[in-house]
Structure formats: structure tokens, C-alpha cells
Amino acid sequence: MRRVRSGPLLALLLPPMLALGLATDTGAGARASAGPLHSERTALAVDAPASAEAGRVLTVAVSGAGNGSTVRLIAIGSLGQIVLTATATADTARFHLPVAFTRTAGSVTLVATSAGFVAHGTTELLAGTAVGPVQAVVGARSIVADGADASMVVTIPVDVWGNAVAEGSPVQFFRQNPDGTQGTSQTTMTHLLAFANLLSGTRAGRGTVWVSVGTVSGPAVSLDEVAGPPEPFTLEPVEPLLAGRAMADGQTLVPVRTSVLRDRFGNVEPDGTQVTVEWSGAEGPARATAVTIAGVAQISVQAPSTPGDLQITGFCRGVASAGALVLPFSAAVGDFPVTADLRPAAVNVTVGPVTGYGGSLVPDGTPVSVSVTDETGPAGSRSGGLVNGTADVVVPSRKLVGRVTVTVSVLGAQTEKTLR
Structure with a gap:
């Protein structure tokens, strides 16, 4: 118990002070108001424990007050x-501080007064033992498995009242790694909390972390370790293309997929990893995106309308594919008939029927381009679309001079017709 009394000079100072009708307090040295004093009263003293557990009734005794005095x-x-x-x-007054006041840890300052006397005391309220569940807070919740x-x-x-347990209390951390191994580490409470660093391994997957303090613990919290950027990968058509069978018909979709994307430790990229596929050919560049499933991304490339090679590359998280995939596309149609008639200020051109190499008519809407030239140069051009494999196109023109040539293009194949 801590007792706070007046100083040792009180015995020397009391006779002159009594003569003047004055009194002083004990520990604080505060001066009381003038007036007569009871001869049986001495200086006040506060008796309180130096420390106590928070959330318990705290008993404080104040001695030095005369019998029947109000304190x-x-x-x-x-x-x-x-x-x-x-x-x-x-000669003593007793007080009981209720749990509603003592439930929060920290210092309690006590000030007692009676008939002009003042005394002070202090008690430190300490947190009790930890209660469960002991919650672990993990962040970031996802890290790269690169070691x-x-x-x-x-x-x-915290204790039952929500007070952080005492400084220096041991805290133990447990970790279940994605590869099945377990690890533990121990620290102590510092500034109301405890923490530990969680270094990644090289195996991707989901791990867990939980905490134990004394005999209580808490629920496990997940910690995901994910693959880093992939190593260079390859692209390939889903169905191998036979030479001369990839047609530049402007409509066919050619599925292309990546190899399994893995990082340098062999971890497969998580589902949903974005892959960008770019290609270029006679009709210019294009791009599309896809996401991985089980480490593989697949995308469909539309066949061009013009024969030639498509150069296809892929990118993922800043990593390019090891080499470009080259897809050759040949003309989708062979020779087709064209008839043309000269009219005043126009040329009437009939195209078709146009069939593919398999003998079937090309799809409706396939574009047709018609141009007219004479001995002085270009005279006019017009575009149209095939319906049932044929198209009638009227090309407005200036006055034609000499030999006239009509050129028709369908899916990269050309047929010329000479008039006059």
C-alpha cells in the first residue's frame, strides 16, 4: 500500500502555525483556510495500492481525519x-471505487480533503490476462512467392475489459505455409501491440497465420502467395493449320493459345492473369486480350481478307513471348467470272458466282472492289457486296478513251476484263 503524508518539517512548523490559526496539508503542501483545529486531528494520508488489476473494486483508506469528520x-x-x-x-475513512470506474487500465490520481487538509495518492490499474479470441490482422493479404x-x-x-495486455507479455505467432511446412515466432507486447514480419517463400498457394497469448489463441487468417511475372512463353494455334488450308476469307476465327505461364520458380500464374495478344499483316496491326485458366490463355484471331502472313506476339506482366507465331493465309477464292458493259458515263459490271476452294459460295456480304482504267489512267471505282455469290456493280466514270480495263477484287483474288 502507498501512503502519502505531510513532510518531516510539520512537527517544527505546526506550533507557529497553530499560533496563527493556520494549517498545511500533507503531501501537496497546500495551505488550509484559517480557523481553529481539533487537537486530535493530524495530517491526512491516502493509503492505496501502488498497482491493482483493472476491473476490480479498488479500496482506498484516508487516515488522519478526526472521528466523525467528513472526508x-x-x-x-x-x-x-x-x-x-x-x-x-x-481516524480513518474508507472508499470503494466501483468497477465501472476501474475497468480501464491507466493511472488513477487520488485527492483527499477534510477540514482544509489535502492529501494525494496514485494507483496504477493494470490490464488482466488475455482473453480469446486473439485476432491476427495480416496485410498485405497477397504477396509474391519470390522469397x-x-x-x-x-x-x-486484450483482457475481458478490452485493455491491451501488459507491456512485455509474450506473444506467439504461428504460420502454415503453402508447401505444408509450419513456422513459429515469438515477440512481446510493445506500445500496446505485437507484430511480426512474414517473409514469402517460393511456393505459390494459400497459407494461414494465427496468434497465441498464454492459453488463448484466435482464428487463422489467410495469406496468399502468388506467382511472380512469367518466364518467356510460346504461342501456338489450337488446331495445327495445314499448308494452304488457312484461308484469308475475313471471317474464319483461328484460336491461338499460350503455353502454360509459370514464374522462375515454376509457379503457375493465377487464373485471371491478363495476356495481351498483338498481330500484324497486310491489313495492319490489331490486338486483343485474354485471361489465363490453369495458366493458359486462349484467344481467337480473325482471318484477314487479304492473303499473307500474320505475325502474332503475346505479352503478360511485361514479359513478351519467346518468339513470334507466324500464320500464313492464302487466298480464299480462285478465278471467278466477270462481265462488263460500257454505258454512257458508267460501266456496268457483273461479278460471280464466286466460290471458295471447297466449291461452296462465299458468304453473303463478302466485299467486292471494282476499278476502271483507260489509256489515260484511272476512270472510276466502286465497292459492293456479294449476295448468293454474285454482285452487280455500276461504276460511274468520265468519258473513256481507248482501251478500257475492269479489275475486280474479292478476298485477295483478282480478275481483269478488257473492253474495246
Whole structure:
């Protein structure tokens, strides 16, 4: 118990002070108001424990007040202050600070007054033992499985009243790694919390982390370790293309897929990893995106309308495919008939029927381009679309001079017709 009394000079100072009708307090040295004093009263003293567990009734005794005297006690703590009064019996007044006031850890300052006398005391309220569940907070929740990335786990174990347990209390962290191994580490409470660093491994997958304090613990929290950027990968058509059978018909979709995307430790890229596929050919560049499933991304490339090679590359998280995939596309149609008639200020051209190499008519809407030239140069052009394999196209022209040539293009194949 801590007792706070007046200083040792009181015995020397008391006779002159009594002669002047004055009194002084004990520990604080505060001066009381003038007036007569009872001869049996001595200086006040606050008897309180130096420390106590938070959330328990705290008993405080104030001695030095005369029998029957009223004593006032002011207690100031983390939750504010309370004022209690009691009547001294056998020179002592006793006070009981309720749990509602003592449930929060921290310092409690005690100030007792009686008939002009003042005394002080202090009690430190300490947190009790930890109660479960002890919650682990992990962040970041996803790290790269490259042996260098890291996360952190933080915990604030509390007692039944929500007070962080005492400084220096041991805290143990447990970790289940994606490869099935387990690890533990121990630290102590510092500044109301405990923490530990979580270094990544090289095996991708889901791990768990949990905390134990004394005999209580808490639920496991997940920590994902994911693959890093992939190593260079390859592209290939889903169905091998036979030479001369990839047609530049402007409509066929050619599915292309990547090899399995893995990082340098062999971890497969997680589902949903974005892959960008770019290609270029006679009709210019184009691109599209796809996402991986089981480490593989697949995308469909539309066949060009012009024969030639398509150069296809892929990119994922800044990594390019090892080499470009080259897809050759040949003309989708062979020779087709064309008839043309000269009219005033126009040329009437009939195209078709146009068939593919398999003998079937090309799809409706396939574009047709018609141009007219004479001995002086270009005279006019017009485009149309095939219906049932044929098209009638009227090409407006200036006055034609000499020999006239009509050129018709369908899916990269050309037929010329000479007039006059």
C-alpha cells in the first residue's frame, strides 16, 4: 500500500502555525483556510495500492481525519473522475471505487480533503490476462512467392475489459505455409501491440497465420502467395493449320493459345492473369486480350481478307513471348467470272458466282472492289457486296478513251476484263 503524508518539517512548523490559526496539508503542501483545529486531528494520508488489476473494486483508506469528520475523495482516471464522501471512523475513512470506474487500465490520481487538509495518492490499474479470441490482422493479404516479398501480422491481445495486455507479455505467432511446412515466432507486447514480419517463400498457394497469448489463441487468417511475372512463353494455334488450308476469307476465327505461364520458380500464374495478344499483316496491326485458366490463355484471331502472313506476339506482366507465331493465309477464292458493259458515263459490271476452294459460295456480304482504267489512267471505282455469290456493280466514270480495263477484287483474288 502507498501512503502519502505531510513532510518531516510539520512537527517544527505546526506550533507557529497553530499560533496563527493556520494549517498545511500533507503531501501537496497546500495551505488550509484559517480557523481553529481539533487537537486530535493530524495530517491526512491516502493509503492505496501502488498497482491493482483493472476491473476490480479498488479500496482506498484516508487516515488522519478526526472521528466523525467528513472526508471527500476525488478519483481521476481514464474514464474521467468521480467524487465520493465518507465519515471517518477510528481516524480513518474508507472508499470503494466501483468497477465501472476501474475497468480501464491507466493511472488513477487520488485527492483527499477534510477540514482544509489535502492529501494525494496514485494507483496504477493494470490490464488482466488475455482473453480469446486473439485476432491476427495480416496485410498485405497477397504477396509474391519470390522469397523476397513480405507481409506483416499485427495483434492487440486484450483482457475481458478490452485493455491491451501488459507491456512485455509474450506473444506467439504461428504460420502454415503453402508447401505444408509450419513456422513459429515469438515477440512481446510493445506500445500496446505485437507484430511480426512474414517473409514469402517460393511456393505459390494459400497459407494461414494465427496468434497465441498464454492459453488463448484466435482464428487463422489467410495469406496468399502468388506467382511472380512469367518466364518467356510460346504461342501456338489450337488446331495445327495445314499448308494452304488457312484461308484469308475475313471471317474464319483461328484460336491461338499460350503455353502454360509459370514464374522462375515454376509457379503457375493465377487464373485471371491478363495476356495481351498483338498481330500484324497486310491489313495492319490489331490486338486483343485474354485471361489465363490453369495458366493458359486462349484467344481467337480473325482471318484477314487479304492473303499473307500474320505475325502474332503475346505479352503478360511485361514479359513478351519467346518468339513470334507466324500464320500464313492464302487466298480464299480462285478465278471467278466477270462481265462488263460500257454505258454512257458508267460501266456496268457483273461479278460471280464466286466460290471458295471447297466449291461452296462465299458468304453473303463478302466485299467486292471494282476499278476502271483507260489509256489515260484511272476512270472510276466502286465497292459492293456479294449476295448468293454474285454482285452487280455500276461504276460511274468520265468519258473513256481507248482501251478500257475492269479489275475486280474479292478476298485477295483478282480478275481483269478488257473492253474495246
